Amino acid sequence: MKNILAGLLLLMINTAHSQLQKAEEVINSSVKNDNFNGSVLLAKDGHIELLTYKGLANRPYAIPYSEETRFHIFSLTKTFTAVLIMQLYEKGKINLDAPFSTYYPEYKGEAGKKATIRNLLTYSSGRMHKDISSPELIHQAYDNTIWNLDDFITTFLSEKLIDKPGTKFSYNNGDYIILGKIIEKIYGKPFEEVLKEQILTPLNMHNTGFLHHDDIIKNLDEGYTASDTDAFALHMPTNTYIDNLYSAGAMYSTPKDLLAFDQAIFNHTLFKKATLDTMLTSYKELGDTAFSFWVYPKKFGSVNTVFAERQGEGYGHSANWVHLVDKHISLFILSNTKDIKYLNKMREKILTAYYGQ
Numbered sequence: 615m616k617n618i619l620a621g622l623l624l625l626m627i628n629t630a631h632s633q634l635q636k637a638e639e640v641i642n643s644s645v646k647n648d649n650f651n652g653s654v655l656l657a658k659d660g661h662i663e664l665l666t667y668k669g670l671a672n673r674p675y676a677i678p679y680s681e682e683t684r685f686h687i688f689s690l691t692k693t694f695t696a697v698l699i700m701q702l703y704e705k706g707k708i709n710l711d712a713p714f715s716t717y718y719p720e721y722k723g724e725a726g727k728k729a730t731i732r733n734l735l736t737y738s739s740g741r742m743h744k745d746i747s748s749p750e751l752i753h754q755a756y757d758n759t760i761w762n763l764d765d766f767i768t769t770f771l772s773e774k775l776i777d778k779p780g781t782k783f784s785y786n787n788g789d790y791i792i793l794g795k796i797i798e799k800i801y802g803k804p805f806e807e808v809l810k811e812q813i814l815t816p817l818n819m820h821n822t823g824f825l826h827h828d829d830i831i832k833n834l835d836e837g838y839t840a841s842d843t844d845a846f847a848l849h850m851p852t853n854t855y856i857d858n859l860y861s862a863g864a865m866y867s868t869p870k871d872l873l874a875f876d877q878a879i880f881n882h883t884l885f886k887k888a889t890l891d892t893m894l895t896s897y898k899e900l901g902d903t904a905f906s907f908w909v910y911p912k913k914f915g916s917v918n919t920v921f922a923e924r925q926g927e928g929y930g931h932s933a934n935w936v937h938l939v940d941k942h943i944s945l946f947i948l949s950n951t952k953d954i955k956y957l958n959k960m961r962e963k964i965l966t967a968y969y970g971q
Contacts, residue, residue, distance in 0.1 A: 634664055636967035641666060644952075644960055649845040651838075652949030653679055655869035656968065659942045660877045665869060671835040671950065673848070682833045684821055684866045685948040687933045688926035691865040692790045694875075696735060696893065696906035697884055698797050698812055704889045707800055710735070717796045720764075723772030729779035731796070734789040735905040736780075736897055742773035743786045760827060760855045767795060783900040787862035794861025805861050813884065817874050822867040825856045834866060837930020837950045848951060851929045863928060869946050876937055876944045894922060894939070909939070914962075915971030919943075927954045934961055943968075 637656065644650035651669025655662060667679035702708040708717065714734060715726030729739035745755040745766075755761070755770050771788040794805045801808045806824040814822055825831070838848040856864050867875075878884045896902045896909040904922070912921040919938045926933040934947040934957040945965065947957045 633968050633970050636970070637664055637964050638666065640960070640963045640967050641668065645669065647845075648956065649840065649848075649951050650949060650956075650960070651679065651951040652947065653683070653685070653869050654948075654964065655873060655944075655946045656964065657873055657944045660873065660881070660944070662870075662873070669951070671833075673836070673838065679835070681868075681870070684831060684834045684868055685933065685950075686825075686835065686837060686928070686931040687865050687867050687872070687948070688859070688863040688928040688931060689787075690867070690872070690924055690926040690933050690935055691859070691861065691863045692926075693879075693906040693924050693935075694809060694813060694865065695790050695793050695797070695861045697879065698808060699731065699735065699793055700885055700889050700893050700905065701812060702797070702800060703892070704885045708796075710892075714792065714796060717799055718792070721772065721792070722768055724775045725779065728775065731793075733779045734793050736900050736903045737783055737785050737789055738777075738780050738897075738900055738903075739789050739792075740775045740777035740779040740782065740784075741771065741786075741788065742776045743784065743788055744773045745770035745788055746786060756854050756858045757852060758855075761858050763791075763795060763860065766858060766860075767792065781899075783903055787859060790862035791860050797861070813875070813878075817871075817878050817883075819867070819871040819874055822865065822871045822875075825864045825866055827853075827855045827857050831866060835931070835950050837928075839930045840951060845951075854929055859928070863926065869948060872935065872946050873944055876935070876946075880937055880939070880942075880944075912938075914966050914969050917969045917971065925954050925957075932957055934958065936961055936965075938965075 641654050645668050653667045656664040669679055671677050671679045671683045703710055710732040711730050713727045714731055715721050725739050725741045733739045746752055797808055798805050839851050841847040882890060893905045894909050896904040902908045902910040907922045907924050909922045912919050920940050922937045922939050924935040930950055932949050932954050936945045945961060947961055
């Protein structure tokens with residue numbers, strides 16, 4: 615009997631090793647054929663099964679990616695903002711279905727008294743998105759100058775309603791920038807300070823932070839964009855005033871820190887399971903949108919699972935975060951040469967290989 619059990623255990627170990635090898639082959643192929651640079655982390659039950667760093671974090675100085683590298687994560691920032699809101703919700707300090715002007719009475723736009731906190735969390739406030747409505751206004755909002763937060767909200771995020779709140783999904787930064795302002799109002803502190811106190815410090819996320827354009831952050835990577843015809847022909851995109859992305863996209867982190875955040879969310883460290891369930895409830899009419907995440911059933915060959923995913927992209931950087939809710943699998947892909955569309959395909963190949971499909 616002992617020999618049979620030992621044989622089964624050895625078979626399981628060999629199978630798992632083989633599947634991880636196949637996942638690594640997918641990554642190596644992405645490096646060789648498509649110029650993937652960055653990192654991939656795959657964990658089960660919070661235990662890292664695969665962690666690799668590929669290529670260069672900085673090309674002018676030929677600095678390779680390593681465990682010391684900090685990555686721009688752009689819209690993964692929105693999940694930190696959503697978690698801060700859910701902590702307030704759990705403490706009874708915010709009502710998800712209250713008009714957001716309840717907590718931000720100075721807001722001048724039409725949405726304040728009609729759109730709820732829930733609408734902001736699901737990108738369904740119905741506001742006109744002036745900040746991203748044209749290339750000229752995108753540059754004005756994010757590239758050309760540093761805005762005071764209140765002036766930014768008044769100038770770009772206070773336009774008329776164009777949809778009934780809660781009825782139409784419309785992805786944007788502004789809903790989460792307004793949420794960041796609401797967090798500041800309730801705590802009476804800057805968003806960055808609340809972020810540190812409520813999430814980063816308790817979780818020992820020492821390599822994660824909130825960026826300002828004039829910061830000098832040790833080991834922070836640079837972003838590159840490839841030409842449409844040659845993945846190896848790269849250029850550096852125009853830089854942004856990262857401050858203006860605020861609670862919607864101004865953070866940096868590392869794969870290990872992000873795994874710590876992932877585990878604290880899905881293991882109910884930052885709030886209770888009932889609060890997580892509320893956060894992960896997806897709205898089919900809004901394209902499977904939950905609070906910051908998109909949550910929906912997914913199939914890999916014969917494997918059925920539930921995907922919770924979050925993406926971030928900007929100025930040559932991209933980040934892809936997937937948590938398989940029922941399988942307790944966490945996957946992070948961070949890159950400074952490939953876009954989100956590519957990482958979406960890459961994650962499918964990695965997970966398919968991992969499950970031996």
